[in-house]
Every structure is written in C-alpha cells, then in structure tokens.
Amino acid sequence: MTIRSLLFPSRLAAPMIAWCALSTSVVLAAGNQFVVKDIQVEGLRRTEAGTVFSYLPIRVGDTFNDEKALQAIRALFATGFFDDVKISSKDDVLVVTVVERPAIASVEFNGTKEFDKDTLKEALKGIGIGESKIFDRALLDKAEQELKRQYLSRSRYGAQVQTRVDQLARNRVAITFNVDEGEAASIKQLKILGAKDFKEKELLEEFELGTGTWTSWYTKNDQYSRQKLSGDLEKLRSFYLNRGYADFNIENTQVQIDPNKQDIYITVTVKEGQKFKFGDVELSGELIGRENELKSLLLIKKGDPFNGEALNESTKAIQDRLGNYGYAFANANVIPELDRENRIVNVNIAVDTGKRVYVRRMNVGGNTRTKDEVVRREFRQFESSWYDSRKIQLSKERVDRLGYFSKVDIETVPVPGTSDQVDVNMQVEEKPTGNLLLGAGISSTDSLILSAAIQQQNLFGTGKTVGLELNTSKVNRTISFSLTDPYYTLDGVSRSIELYNRRTDPSALNLGDYRIETTGAGLRFGFPISEFERISFGGGYESTKLDVGPLSPARFQQYVRDFGSSADAYLINAGYSFDSRDSAIAPTRGRVTRLSAEYATPLGDQEFIRTTYQEQVYFPFGKKYTLALNGEVTAGFGLGSSKYPIFRNVYAGGIGTVRGYRSSTLGPRDTDNVPTGGSKRLIGNAEFFFPVPGMNKDRTFRAFTFLDAGNVYQSDEKINLGSLRYATGLGISWLSPVGPLKFSFGIPLNKEPQDEVQRVQFTIGTGF
The missing domain is CATH 3.10.20.310 (membrane protein fhac)
Known part of the structure; x- marks a missing residue:
C-alpha cells in the first residue's frame, strides 16, 4: 500500500468548525432584516475578494436576515480558507470580516530513513499539506496518525511521530515532522499447532515469513506484515488441499508483540481433518x-x-x-x-460462458524507448476481431521472446458502457539491450592497445540489431560490423549483413611463427514459415591468407604445402529454426531447434561443408524450478579432393561447452602440445535452475546445477562417446544491466593428464 493512499483525511472537520463558530460570528440582532446596498470584505491578505464573493450566497439587492447569515457563514467556513468569519451591517451595508488561515511555507522531516523524504512530501501535497497550501490542523493531525500507521506496517512498533508548527511572518507557518523510527521488530517465533501428518518444519517452508535467515537483511522476511501472513496462510491451505485434505481448516491465528516492541510471536492453529x-x-x-x-x-x-x-x-x-x-x-x-x-x-x-466479445483496441504501455510498431508487429490478436485467449497469450510470448523487455504483462479490460467489447492492455518494462565492452592497455611491444565491442539488439527502438567490434592488438586484430533487420519486409522476412577482417599474428610478440588473416562478407535472409519456425538462406565470400615460417606449428606448414598460403571461399548457407520458448530472458518451458549448413562451392579454392544441429528443451517443475537440456552436434567435411580447412576448426572447453576445463583446450593437440580443435564436435548440457534463497520472485536471478559433456574430433576420427569429457558444478544466472551473465564453478569428472582445468568461469550473453 502506498503512502499516498493512506494519507487521505476526512473532510468532516470544516462543517464542524463552522457550526461551533456560528454562535460567536453573527453579530446581527435577531429578526433584523434589510435590503443589501453593498458588500464589503475585511481582513483579506492572500485571498482575493472575488473568491469570497463567489462562495457568498448573498448578492447586492437581496433581503438579508438571520437565515441568510447562517448560510453565508457555513459557506465561507466550508472553503477551509478562514479561521474565523464575522458578519455585521452598517447603514444597510453588509460587512464580512475574516481571519485567514496561515499558508504553509515549508514542510520538513527529521529522522526519516525508512521512507524517502521527497515521496512523503509529494504524498502530503496531494492531500493539502505542502508549500503554499492553506494550513489545516485537522489535515495535519490525520497525516501524523497515518504516518504512524505506515511505520507499523513496516514492523516499527516503537516509532514516534511528533509535529511542530512554527509561526512565521506574513501569516505563514513552517511544519516539521520529527520522527523517531525506532528499531524494526522481527519475528522471534513462528509456530504451527495441530499438525499431525506433517512436520512443522515442512509446513513452515511454505511461508514467506520466518524467524530470519542470512538473507533477511535483503528480503525482510522476518518483518511481520498482515498481508504477507494472509498470503502464507493461503499457501498453507493450498498445501493441505493439494494433498487430499479437503476438510482442512485454520482455526486460529494469534500475533503477539512483546512489551519491548522488538519481538513478535505468531501462532497458527490448524485442524487437518481426513484425506478425501x-x-x-x-x-x-x-x-x-x-x-x-x-x-x-x-x-x-x-x-x-x-x-x-x-x-x-x-x-x-x-x-x-x-x-x-x-x-x-x-x-x-x-x-x-x-x-x-x-x-x-x-x-x-x-x-x-457469459457473452461472446471482441477486442476493440490493443494498447501498449511502458515502452519508453521501443517503438510501438516493434511490439505491435508481434501481436497475433487483432483489433475488431473476436477475442481469442490463445492468440493473446501467443502475442505475449512473442513479445517476451524479443528479449527487449525484462517484464511483459497483459490484461483484458471491459469497455465501459458495453457488454461485448474489451480492450487488451500490454504493459512492458524496458531493459538494457546493448552490450558495450571497452579496453585499453600498454605494453613494450604493442604500445597502446585499444579494444571495443558494442552490440545493440534494439537500435533506437527499431528492433534492429547492430554490432561493431574493434581490436588494435598486434596479435589479434579484429574489425567487424553486422546489421540485422528482423522485419526487412512487412511479412517478417529478415535480413542480416556482416563485414569482417580478422588477423592473428603471434609472430609480432614472438609467440609463434605464423600469421592468419581472414576478410569476408555475408548476406542472409530469413523467412517465417509458421508462428515458431523460420528458414534462412544466404551467401558470402571469405578470403584467408596464411603466412608461415620455419618455426611455425607443423600443422600450418603442412597445410601451406598442400593447399598454398591463400584460399578464397564462396559460401552458400541455409538454416532452419524452431522456437517455442515462453521467454527469451529466462525460459521455463518450450523448445528451440537450430539446424544450419554452410557450403563452400567449387568456385573457391576448397570445397567443404559444415553442418550444426542444436536442440534445447525446457521443462518446468512447479513454479520455481526449471530443467534445461541442450545438445549440439557439429561436423565439417572436405569435398572432392579438398580437406577441411584447419582455420575453420571448432573447439570445446569452457563455459558454453564443457565447464570446468579451460576454454578451447579439449580434444586433439599437435606435436607442440597446442590444442588444434577439430572438424567435429559433440556437446551435451543439463542445467537445473532454482531460485536463490530469499529471491523466489525474481526470475532474472537464479542459481543452477549443471552436468556437461563434450569433446572435439579431427576429420579422420570417428566420434567416440567414450572419450567425452564430463564436468559438474554450480552456478548463478543473472540478467545484469550489461547483459545475461553466467558464473559457474565446475569440477571435471574424468580429467586426462593433457587436459587444462579452469574451475571458475563466467560469460556475458550466452544461453548455455
């Protein structure tokens, strides 16, 4: 409940004051009547005379009597502007003498830490207590009492609120709220009596309230709240009803506060009844x-x-x-x-069934940056069509899968004055959709090294994704640009453009006598074929140069002898995807299938193909737990007389493949004991997500356990399941302000002597 909702006072005070003042404010003799020739108002400082005349039920030319006097005084007191009102007459001229209430010059708070001072001031201003407002003691007393009750709702039973009103010049006052918040009371004991078939500890696990844990400083679950207790009792009732106890009853609930106002004792008495x-x-x-x-x-x-x-x-x-x-x-x-x-x-x-209805409007709110059309083009429920809850839910899931919003809510609201129309309101909460990484360094060999990578998934709120990467290191220099428009056409055809230049030059720092430079460009189009499925086609060009020296690794020297130092590839690629996840941020159910193939045509120097198949499935267990399974198979083959290029090898090890092992170190090694990667890769992951204690309602911050398996294989090797590396461990998944973050602690289960271990790993922006 907000502060503002609790601070609305009663307006009964003004009429009461008016009635009390009547006996002293009328100075006319009983029965005196006359025709008003003029009206004069005395005592005004801030209030305009016209304001008084607008409320006064008497005009020049009216016959004035005692009844009119009472009406006039009631009307002027009801405005709340005056502390006193007197009416007199002189030579048939009506004289209204008023004493104005003071104006509020300032409102200050001392000792308030639990509530924001600006929030309190705004709440008070909304009910008439604020700078430049007319001072009303009744409103001030009401505000003081409601502020005390607000502290009680925060378990601060010893809180004291005192107000001081200081008179200032020019009929003004300064109001000061002096607050002693005291200490928050905590739940000392929480007991459930009458349970026979279940242990008390098991039942208390259903409660949000408790006697305190190591996270209570954040969750405040040890602070009593009537609303929280009511919710916990409903959870307790559901616990029994879901286990057959249809006659279950909560017979009594007692909440006792210790005289020290620091300790709270809660006792719940239940009657289990029989199983049905x-x-x-x-x-x-x-x-x-x-x-x-x-x-x-x-x-x-x-x-x-x-x-x-x-x-x-x-x-x-x-x-x-x-x-x-x-x-x-x-x-x-x-x-x-x-x-x-x-x-x-x-x-x-x-x-x-009620009456069949249709949707009048589909409204979008909360998208402060994302354009309306980016959200609306995901809608499957149309305006002026029959209401379809399935299409409305599908619309919600499609917007959630965009990944632009941390929260997507939807509600159906009847249209006032009609019985067969509704409005569907979607409320979204924007989240940062850009990732920016900047780096700089100085070395004796490289001088100044600059690196930057930026990706914006929702460029200027248009739904387009742009990526730019720059690295000036002498060893690994990268310049790349990509742009994806998911709605290149109104029908949902997407277009992706990519340009890149990557150079690896270990010889610059005497780390290896070879250099690889790859320059390429690509264009891809995607076509929706159903609500969940897409196919894509594209092409590209890639030029690779490989310079070797006498001390280069043997595999590079052999490659140059076989195929030369440069290779051009003209690529054709195709793909298929299926995505039925309920969310792109933190999925709890659904499936993702990805199948892609890349073919280097005979127009280039080498002919080869690489295919990748990936399957992800999410299984919900209740409302808090999710099992996520991931499997991936990648295989590359040389065609005709060509061998598969070594610079297109895939690697395994590290977060995203097999955690617990150093990144890209699993699989074959050359004579120099350097990991070579391979043309084939098999990966399997299982993750079981569960809420972090004290953060059950935050789906963007979850813990998980995992079991990973995987390895890579060379072209002439068969995939051998017996050589898979396994690892298990724990981790944290967090939708951080800079992107999805995963932190893991992995334990290799079948490490071989040549394997490199790295137990602690983290990444930003990956799914597995």
Whole structure:
C-alpha cells in the first residue's frame, strides 16, 4: 500500500468548525432584516475578494436576515480558507470580516530513513499539506496518525511521530515532522499447532515469513506484515488441499508483540481433518456443444486423491479454452459436495460462458524507448476481431521472446458502457539491450592497445540489431560490423549483413611463427514459415591468407604445402529454426531447434561443408524450478579432393561447452602440445535452475546445477562417446544491466593428464 493512499483525511472537520463558530460570528440582532446596498470584505491578505464573493450566497439587492447569515457563514467556513468569519451591517451595508488561515511555507522531516523524504512530501501535497497550501490542523493531525500507521506496517512498533508548527511572518507557518523510527521488530517465533501428518518444519517452508535467515537483511522476511501472513496462510491451505485434505481448516491465528516492541510471536492453529478422494465429476451449464472437448481438459477423475491445485487448473483450462472461442469472461465454478462418511468429494463444475466479445483496441504501455510498431508487429490478436485467449497469450510470448523487455504483462479490460467489447492492455518494462565492452592497455611491444565491442539488439527502438567490434592488438586484430533487420519486409522476412577482417599474428610478440588473416562478407535472409519456425538462406565470400615460417606449428606448414598460403571461399548457407520458448530472458518451458549448413562451392579454392544441429528443451517443475537440456552436434567435411580447412576448426572447453576445463583446450593437440580443435564436435548440457534463497520472485536471478559433456574430433576420427569429457558444478544466472551473465564453478569428472582445468568461469550473453 502506498503512502499516498493512506494519507487521505476526512473532510468532516470544516462543517464542524463552522457550526461551533456560528454562535460567536453573527453579530446581527435577531429578526433584523434589510435590503443589501453593498458588500464589503475585511481582513483579506492572500485571498482575493472575488473568491469570497463567489462562495457568498448573498448578492447586492437581496433581503438579508438571520437565515441568510447562517448560510453565508457555513459557506465561507466550508472553503477551509478562514479561521474565523464575522458578519455585521452598517447603514444597510453588509460587512464580512475574516481571519485567514496561515499558508504553509515549508514542510520538513527529521529522522526519516525508512521512507524517502521527497515521496512523503509529494504524498502530503496531494492531500493539502505542502508549500503554499492553506494550513489545516485537522489535515495535519490525520497525516501524523497515518504516518504512524505506515511505520507499523513496516514492523516499527516503537516509532514516534511528533509535529511542530512554527509561526512565521506574513501569516505563514513552517511544519516539521520529527520522527523517531525506532528499531524494526522481527519475528522471534513462528509456530504451527495441530499438525499431525506433517512436520512443522515442512509446513513452515511454505511461508514467506520466518524467524530470519542470512538473507533477511535483503528480503525482510522476518518483518511481520498482515498481508504477507494472509498470503502464507493461503499457501498453507493450498498445501493441505493439494494433498487430499479437503476438510482442512485454520482455526486460529494469534500475533503477539512483546512489551519491548522488538519481538513478535505468531501462532497458527490448524485442524487437518481426513484425506478425501474425488467422487463423481460432472460438467453442467453452458457447454456450447463442446462437452466432450471440455471434459478432456479435466485433470481429475473419480477415485483420484483430492487435489485442489488440479481442480483449479481444470477450471482454468476450461475458461481458457472458452476464451479461444471469444468468451473472455467465462467462468467455471466448482460446486463441491463433501461426503465425510465415505471421505469423497463429488464435484460439479458449472460453466457460465457469459457473452461472446471482441477486442476493440490493443494498447501498449511502458515502452519508453521501443517503438510501438516493434511490439505491435508481434501481436497475433487483432483489433475488431473476436477475442481469442490463445492468440493473446501467443502475442505475449512473442513479445517476451524479443528479449527487449525484462517484464511483459497483459490484461483484458471491459469497455465501459458495453457488454461485448474489451480492450487488451500490454504493459512492458524496458531493459538494457546493448552490450558495450571497452579496453585499453600498454605494453613494450604493442604500445597502446585499444579494444571495443558494442552490440545493440534494439537500435533506437527499431528492433534492429547492430554490432561493431574493434581490436588494435598486434596479435589479434579484429574489425567487424553486422546489421540485422528482423522485419526487412512487412511479412517478417529478415535480413542480416556482416563485414569482417580478422588477423592473428603471434609472430609480432614472438609467440609463434605464423600469421592468419581472414576478410569476408555475408548476406542472409530469413523467412517465417509458421508462428515458431523460420528458414534462412544466404551467401558470402571469405578470403584467408596464411603466412608461415620455419618455426611455425607443423600443422600450418603442412597445410601451406598442400593447399598454398591463400584460399578464397564462396559460401552458400541455409538454416532452419524452431522456437517455442515462453521467454527469451529466462525460459521455463518450450523448445528451440537450430539446424544450419554452410557450403563452400567449387568456385573457391576448397570445397567443404559444415553442418550444426542444436536442440534445447525446457521443462518446468512447479513454479520455481526449471530443467534445461541442450545438445549440439557439429561436423565439417572436405569435398572432392579438398580437406577441411584447419582455420575453420571448432573447439570445446569452457563455459558454453564443457565447464570446468579451460576454454578451447579439449580434444586433439599437435606435436607442440597446442590444442588444434577439430572438424567435429559433440556437446551435451543439463542445467537445473532454482531460485536463490530469499529471491523466489525474481526470475532474472537464479542459481543452477549443471552436468556437461563434450569433446572435439579431427576429420579422420570417428566420434567416440567414450572419450567425452564430463564436468559438474554450480552456478548463478543473472540478467545484469550489461547483459545475461553466467558464473559457474565446475569440477571435471574424468580429467586426462593433457587436459587444462579452469574451475571458475563466467560469460556475458550466452544461453548455455
């Protein structure tokens, strides 16, 4: 609850003051009547005379009497501008004498740490206590009491709030709230009485409140809140209902505060009752001729143990299915009948479809940077069409999969004054979509080294992705540019452009007698073939130069002898992808399939092909846990008389492949014991995500355990499952302000002597 909502005072004070003042403010003799020739107002400093006349129910020419006097005084007191009002007359001239209430010159807070001072000032200003406002003691007293209650909601039962009003010149006042917040009370004891079939410890694990853990400084779960306790009691009730205890009851809840106002004791008394089974399960009401279809959605059947969650999910599934046919406000109401003697629950689900409706408008909010059209082009529910809950949910998932937003919410709102129209409101929360890495260094050989890499996934809010990388190191120099437009055409055809120049020159620092320089360009188009599937086609050109010396690694010298020091490749590539994840940020369910092939045509110096197949699957376990599986197979082959180029080898080891091993060190090595990579790679990953204690509701910050397997193989080797390297460990996944971050601690399970271990690893921007 916000401060503002708690600070609205009663307006009954003004009429009460008016009635109390009447006996002293009318100075006319009883029964005196006259025709008003003129009206004079005295005592005004800030208030305009016209303001008084606008509220005064008397005009020149009116007959004035005692009743009119009472009406006038009531009206002027009701404005809240005056502390006193007197009405008199002289020679048929009505004289209104007022004493203005002071104006508020300043509002200050002393001792407030729990609440932001500016927030408090804005809240007070909204109810009439702020700079330049008219001072009203009744409003001030109300604000003081509500501020005290706000501290009580934060478990600060010893908080004291005192106000001081200082009179200033020119009929002004300065208001100061002096606050002693005291210490926040914490839950000293939380007990559940009456439980027999379950241990108290198991039941308390369902509670958000507790006696405090090492994360309580952040979660504040040891601070009592009536709302949190109500939520915990509902979780406790669901716990029993989901395990068959249909007659479960919370008989009593006691919250006691120690006299020291620092310790809170909570006692919950329950009656478990007996375990029940489902009896007859029936559907009734408006079934729109789809009784069999709706029955197939039921997750319960006769003889099953009673399960409240399964019953709720069944009714929700029925409502969602009816929503697919335009019944946005369909209800499936459960009418249970308990047979305590036989311990069964007969269930009748009464269906009320309501009126079929259509969508008037699809509204988008919260996109402060992203253009409306970028969000709207993902919608599958159209305006002026029949409401379809399936298409609305699909629209939400497609927007979430963009990766531009940390939060996407959607709600359906009835259109006022109609019974068959709704508006669908989507509220998004922007997240940083750019990654920027800058680096600089100085060495005796390289002088100044500059490096920069930038990627913006939502360039200027247009949905386009641009990437630029620059590295001036003498060993690894890179210049690359890429641009992707996901909606190059209105039909969703995408276009990607890439230009790059990469040079590896270890000889510059006497690290190896060879140099590799690759220059290339590529163009690719993607075509949607269904809601979840895309195919892509493209082409490119790549030129590679390899310079070797007498001390170069043997594999490079042999390659130059066989194929020469330069190679041109004219590439054709194709791909297929399927993506049904519920989110691109933190998926909990769905599947991703990627299949790609790259073919170097005979127009170049070498003919080869490389294919990659990747499969990712996400399985939810309840609302908190997710199992993610990933598998990848890459294979490259030389065609005709060509061998597969060694500079296109793939590598394994490190985060993204097999954690716990140093990056790109697994697999074959040359005579110099340097990892060579290979033309084939097999990778498998399993990750089990779970919430970090105290951060259950933050899906962008999760912990995980993992099991990795993988290795690489040369062209003349067969993939040998017995040579796979395995590793396990723990990690943290966090959607940081600079991009998705993964930190892992890996333990190799079958390390060989030549393998290099690296237990702690992290990366920004990878999925596995």
